[in-house]
């Protein structure tokens with residue numbers, strides 16, 4: 178359904194959202210649209226622009242200890258706590274115009290729409306531009322949401338980017354106060370709601386207006402090392418070889434097969450990828466002696482991940498054994514559990530979609546978001562809007578103006594419902 182086809186008076190303005198988004202997208206490194214890397218001069222220029230937009234909307238802006246830009250709209254009841262909305266304004270290199278910024282601008286539009294209608298919420302409303310959601314030059318993602326939720330490890334502040342600046346120095350430079358970041362999260366938050374582009378094809382292919390996100394998937398990375406024997410590729414007969422890459426090729430196929438078995442078994446959303454291979458010595462005239470594989474699997478449910486690994490790892494051992502290759506290492510490099518979102522908030526978003534006559538579907542998020550960290554300290558949920566052809570993290574990233582406005586409408590109604598407690 179298009180926004181303009183909806184009956185009645187729309188509280189949110191599709192045009193305002195669009196013009197803000199395009200203006201922010203215009204703040205980009207010259208010659209490589211759309212690039213606004215966290216901590217860079219363009220990032221700070223984008224933030225200065227955002228801060229002005231916050232002020233113009235009647236929000237009181239400040240930068241918190243963790244370097245998040247926050248616009249506050251005080252509520253009528255100081256004891257009611259805070260409803261926080263937002264996402265991030267930093268981009269990947271050569272990124273798009275919507276990833277992150279859509280959530281920040283829609284949050285701003287909701288604050289604007291409330292004021293325009295003369296609505297004062299009981300809760301304080303905060304619009305948050307979370308610092309450095311994308312993996313920054315420090316090698317860390319979600320810096321701001323980690324800091325705000327008490328999840329930033331103190332030693333992370335000593336991380337350095339290639340030019341030598343530490344994260345501590347960088348957060349200070351942009352107006353934060355790293356010495357005040359603590360393991361104690363904020364206790365006034367009553368909800369975190371984040372609109373984001375889907376970055377996938379579930380909504381586009383089904384022509385669904387909005388996705389109601391029920392969880393963010395857990396991500397497990399496994400390192401597998403296969404050791405064979407490097408030999409002369411011309412003089413070693415085929416039957417005498419111990420080719421580690423040949424075994425690795427079978428493992429790659431097995432990773433896919435094991436993921437498909439989880440889906441067939443009804444384990445829900447499941448994806449697995451062998452995205453990185455390091456072949457040694459990696460030369461045309463040498464039989465590969467050693468291969469390191471990085472396998473990454475994502476699942477919305479923890480037992481499914483365990484079943485995947487219990488299924489895959491014995492098969493990897495068998496492949497190595499059958500080929501006379503040594504499985505020299507096989508261990509989990511990292512293991513983040515799924516983040517379930519709040520059923521009450523999910524229901525509220527669903528109700529808002531239904532009330533506005535929008536088609537909607539419940540879905541997990543296959544990508545990480547600031548919402549994952551917020552979900553540890555406050556009820557959290559997300560709204561996805563369609564991404565054309567699922568493209569993201571590239572200049573072709575696209576969402577229609579009307580699609581953004583429909584997502585904003587869902588969020589607007591959910592905020593009102595949440596504030597009124599009905």
Ligand SMILES: [Zn+2]
Pocket residue numbers: 265276277310373
């Ligand atoms: Zn994002």
